[in-house]
Amino acid sequence: MNSASSSTACVVCGSLQTAVFAQVRGVPVHTTLLWRTRAEAQGAPVGDVDLTYCRECGHIFNPLFEESKTEYTQAYENSLHFSPLFQKYAESLSGRLISRYGLHGKDVLEIGAGKGDFLAMMVRGGVRRGIGFDPSYVPEAAHRDLVDSGRMAVVQRFYDPETAGATADLYVCRQVLEHIDRPRGFLERVRAGMPEGRGAVVFFEVPNTLCMLRDLDVWTIIYEHCGFFTPQSLGRLFEVSGFDVLSLDEHFEGIFLGIEARAGEGVGRGGNGEAVPGGLASLVEKFERRFEEKVLYWKTTLRALSQAGKRVVIWGGGARGVTFLNMVDTERVISYAVDMNPRKSGAYISGTGQQLIPPSGLISYKPDVVILMNPIYREEVAGTLRELGVHPELVSA
Ligand SMILES: [Zn+2]
Structure with a gap:
């Protein structure tokens, strides 16, 4: 190092x-x-x-990381809700939170609510009212009934406890903390905005960095993620920010970490997180050794595919896809990025500039090789390819 x-x-x-x-x-x-x-x-x-x-x-x-370089606008699109597998995970998470914390008839506040999909799910699951904050929010026709009846509202700006004008029984914040360069100050503000004596809890979800280290998943390195949480550091962060941790678990095949916590006795206690196990340090060392090797392997592989005249696409136009293309496709071998999300169709990938196409676009393009950005979707993608009547080689990045 x-x-x-x-x-x-x-x-x-x-x-x-x-x-x-x-x-x-x-x-x-x-x-x-x-x-x-x-x-x-x-x-x-x-x-x-x-x-x-x-x-x-x-x-x-x-x-x-420079926060001033990033901006979240309505063109920001990171919804995973178009994958049936992810949808199922979100449904089960919503149901579990509602039953564990008795949220029927209670209020939920979501920080970074995206397009409001998860909030709507919780309201339909029995929560009295859902209020979300997200500068990238655009009203969705699918949630109009909830918005019109006053059961759900998403405010189009960042959450600020001082001006939010709302409190809740559950604070949800998914896939946001890893974007914040001063996570401790942020959590302390969230805690300060929580109501006293109502037993309010928080649920935060972040990518599980142990997966990145264990599986050598180098494509999860993206600029917007300035924080990469391990179970040890996530627990430690909540403790030093004044929370009592209720649970800390791996979710969604282990690729996410979920933490549930209550506002604790005082802000800024010393923090008594479990000691960092030696295994973590050796995972980091292994990652350091193999990181460059993996990048080189893919550069070489793509060059060989290009020389063999193969048509190559990636499946997954999200963050992993963008990282993969920008790190290894320096010779522009890959023609398209396939994505299930219809809102992305026709747009272009940052940096390398491949166009995003829906799965149906493969019927005419007939790729020889599909490189799968997230192996968790392998069965789902293999099934879709069969339904489309295309039979490329399917490999994981
Ligand atoms: Zn530290």
């Missing part, structure tokens, strides 16, 4: 026992922004990543 950077203080625990273990240069700053023209996509702003590991609390973060 690069000891020259060892003076960067950890954003979770403040320790100076940190070191850079992987570097990526010139990645698009907005992996999930939709671009209307190829020229716009190829001119998209870029930034650098120094993955930095804290030996004290097990957190990984990018000190080169």
Whole structure:
């Protein structure tokens, strides 16, 4: 590891026992922004990543992240709700939270509600009222009945407890914390905005960095993620931010971490998170060794496919797809990115500029190879390809 950077203080625990273990240069700053023209996509702003590991609390973060480079607008699109598998996971999560915390007839507040899909699910599941905050929100026809009847509202701005004008019994925040470069200050504000004496709880969900390390899943490195949480660092963050952790589990085949917590006795307790196990440090070391190898493998593989005249597409135009294309498809071998989300069709990938097409676009294109960005969807994608009557080789990135 690069000891020259060892003076960067950890954003979770403040320790100076940190070191850079992987570097990526010139990645698009907005992996999930939709671009209307190829020229716009190829001119998209870029930034650098120094993955930095804290030996004290097990957190990984990018000190080169500049918040001013990122912006969330209505063109921001990261909804996973078009995958049936993800839909099923979200339904079960919503049902479990409602029953565990007795939320029938209670209120839910969602920070970073996206298009309001999960909030609507919770309201339909029995919650009295759902209020969400998200600058990228656009009203959805599918939720109009809930909005019209006053059971659901999404405010088109960032959540600020001081001006929110609402409190709740459950605070939900999914896939947001990893985008925040000062997560401790953010959590302390959330905690301060929670009502006293109502037994309110929070549920936060983040990508599970153990998966990235264990599976050498280098495509989850994106600029927008300035924080990479391990179970150790996630628990530690909530403790030092004044929460009592109720549970901390892996979700959705282990690719997410979910934490449930209550406002604790006082803000900024020392934090007594479990010690970082030695296994985590060795995973980080292994990742450091194999990271460059994996990138080189894919560059070589794509070159060989190109020389053999193969038609190659990727399946998954989200963040992983954007990272994969920008890190390895430097010679523009891949023609399209397939995505289930119809809202993305026709748009272009940041940086490399491939067009996003729906699965039906493969009927005429007849690819020889489909590179799957997320192996969790393998069966689902294989089934869709069979239904479309196309028979490419399906490989995982
Ligand atoms: Zn730390």
